[in-house]
Amino acid sequence: xxxxxxxxxxxxxxxxxxxTTSERIACYLRREILDGTIGPGQRIRxxxxxxxxxxxxxxxxxxxxxxxxxxxxELETNKGARVPALDSHxxxxxxxMRERLEPxxxxxxxxxxxxxxxxxxxxxxxxxxxxxxxxxxxxLDREFHLLSYSGCAIEQLLSSVxxxxxxxxxxxxxxxxxxxxxxxxxxxAEHRLLLDALxxxxxxxxxxxxxxxxxxxxxxxxxxxxVFTGRG
Amino acid sequence: xxxxxxxxxxxxxxxxxxxTTSERIACYLRREILDGTIGPGQRIRxxxxxxxxxxxxxxxxxxxxxxxxxxxxELETNKGARVPALDSHxxxxxxxMRERLEPxxxxxxxxxxxxxxxxxxxxxxxxxxxxxxxxxxxxLDREFHLLSYSGCAIEQLLSSVxxxxxxxxxxxxxxxxxxxxxxxxxxxAEHRLLLDALxxxxxxxxxxxxxxxxxxxxxxxxxxxxVFTGRG
DNA sequence: GTGGCACCTAGTGGATCCATTTCCAAGTGT
DNA sequence: ACACTTGGAAATGGATCCACTAGGTGCCAC
Numbered sequence: 458x459x460x461x462x463x464x465x466x467x468x469x470x471x472x473x474x475x476x477t478t479s480e481r482i483a484c485y486l487r488r489e490i491l492d493g494t495i496g497p498g499q500r501i502r503x504x505x506x507x508x509x510x511x512x513x514x515x516x517x518x519x520x521x522x523x524x525x526x527x528x529x530x531e532l533e534t535n536k537g538a539r540v541p542a543l544d545s546h547x548x549x550x551x552x553x554m555r556e557r558l559e560p561x562x563x564x565x566x567x568x569x570x571x572x573x574x575x576x577x578x579x580x581x582x583x584x585x586x587x588x589x590x591x592x593x594x595x596x597l598d599r600e601f602h603l604l605s606y607s608g609c610a611i612e613q614l615l616s617s618v619x620x621x622x623x624x625x626x627x628x629x630x631x632x633x634x635x636x637x638x639x640x641x642x643x644x645x646a647e648h649r650l651l652l653d654a655l656x657x658x659x660x661x662x663x664x665x666x667x668x669x670x671x672x673x674x675x676x677x678x679x680x681x682x683x684v685f686t687g688r689g
Numbered sequence: 690x691x692x693x694x695x696x697x698x699x700x701x702x703x704x705x706x707x708x709t710t711s712e713r714i715a716c717y718l719r720r721e722i723l724d725g726t727i728g729p730g731q732r733i734r735x736x737x738x739x740x741x742x743x744x745x746x747x748x749x750x751x752x753x754x755x756x757x758x759x760x761x762x763e764l765e766t767n768k769g770a771r772v773p774a775l776d777s778h779x780x781x782x783x784x785x786m787r788e789r790l791e792p793x794x795x796x797x798x799x800x801x802x803x804x805x806x807x808x809x810x811x812x813x814x815x816x817x818x819x820x821x822x823x824x825x826x827x828x829l830d831r832e833f834h835l836l837s838y839s840g841c842a843i844e845q846l847l848s849s850v851x852x853x854x855x856x857x858x859x860x861x862x863x864x865x866x867x868x869x870x871x872x873x874x875x876x877x878a879e880h881r882l883l884l885d886a887l888x889x890x891x892x893x894x895x896x897x898x899x900x901x902x903x904x905x906x907x908x909x910x911x912x913x914x915x916v917f918t919g920r921g
Numbered sequence: 922g923t924g925g926c927a928c929c930t931a932g933t934g935g936a937t938c939c940a941t942t943t944c945c946a947a948g949t950g951t
Numbered sequence: 952a953c954a955c956t957t958g959g960a961a962a963t964g965g966a967t968c969c970a971c972t973a974g975g976t977g978c979c980a981c
């Protein structure tokens with residue numbers, strides 16, 4: 458430091474977080490996007506973020522590229538970054554992709570799942586059943602599924618699945634907000650059946666319950682086109 | 690220009706190519722990686738590339754991130770970029786992913802395929818049948834399949850499929866080089882059947898032939914572990 | 922002779938400044 | 952009054968320089 462910049466790094470990104478500044482910025486923006494603070498279609502200006510986090514624009518650019526790799530932003534030359542907006546058909550196909558990929562991920566994961574992970578899954582599911590806040594449900598649900606894939610050693614598969622979760626996150630929230638939590642018990646039943654299959658290390662059953670879970674969600678989403686206001 | 694750097698941009702990247710310098714650099718490196726000039730596990734130093742192409746290191750860094758998003762490089766903090774190396778199990782699972790995703794892509798594409806695209810597919814397949822060079826076969830085969838998905842409007846699906854092609858490209862070449870072109874007629878038959886289904890706009894048949902094509906390739910690859918020398 | 926520690930050299934990450942493109946708005950001409 | 956052009960403002964892309972981190976090498980102590 459000790460550059461003309463002055464209080465460079467004094468902002469807030471420095472405080473904690475893993476590794477490089479760009480990674481911390483990516484973390485920050487990732488949370489904002491997944492939280493819905495930023496929202497699809499919304500533009501992200503490099504300078505704003507840089508100023509807000511007390512860093513230069515360069516690590517922001519790299520962070521935006523990292524997020525683009527995760528499906529959370531899209532970059533256009535000389536035009537900047539936006540959060541991608543999807544229409545109902547795109548989301549439907551992405552759910553079909555999930556329906557095909559995630560069973561494969563769970564099969565690859567199931568043999569390597571630690572006892573700790575299984576216990577953690579149970580804890581998460583219990584919290585899902587008790588909680589009633591939409592935001593918390595979305596976070597826990599994501600954690601539940603992604604944790605169930607944590608035994609999968611295939612990088613490409615894990616990152617693909619994560620990307621699909623990322624770019625539909627907002628529409629999941631919109632759906633939950635609109636449709637309410639009336640039929641939440643179905644999700645819980647499906648999660649419990651899946652968890653049981655995981656504990657039994659039965660990939661066939663796990664795949665069955667998981668694909669059913671995803672497919673049913675897709676169908677339900679298809680019955681609520683109002684989630685995609687203004688586009689789909 | 691007119692900066693102390695001197696002949697900046699005189700190198701060779703400027704000459705032609707789309708858009709920004711980073712995109713041109715990405716193009717350049719992408720070709721080298723897909724060609725096999727760079728090879729899995731090999732390190733890519735920012736400075737080397739920058740010097741070789743007469744640009745600064747910054748656009749090289751961005752290019753490496755773009756390629757990382759395409760599955761062609763992997764970046765480690767403070768350690769630089771490498772071309773990822775896969776073992777036989779990873780490649781096998783990636784082929785399973787292809788087996789599940791590409792039929793979906795072809796279904797999404799089939800209704801939108803232009804007559805031009807169909808004609809071009811025929812031309813490519815004819816060239817595949819005539820040629821006997823391994824490098825050319827790999828290039829044409831890739832072009833054939835990716836072109837058959839060109840009607841698919843779902844960005845996530847297209848980019849996922851492309852990523853899977855990218856990161857297995859080297860092993861496809863290694864396989865073709867080792868096993869020779871003895872059973873090439875099977876590929877041709879499968880391609881012709883697929884192409885016929887495309888022309889008839891029959892997604893069911895297209896999916897059937899395509900998944901069979903991929904599955905058979907996967908099985909054949911599994912019988913040649915020597916492709917993964919030193920790791921798998 | 923071996924193991925550990927310090928220094929040194931590459932090589933990446935980040936900050937600042939400059940060039941270029943894009944978009945919007947105002948002005949002018951028809 | 953409408954359309955086209957041009958100028959300016961804003962935001963992105965790129966270059967250069969500086970700071971920091973990881974490996975490697977050599978030296979010293981045990």
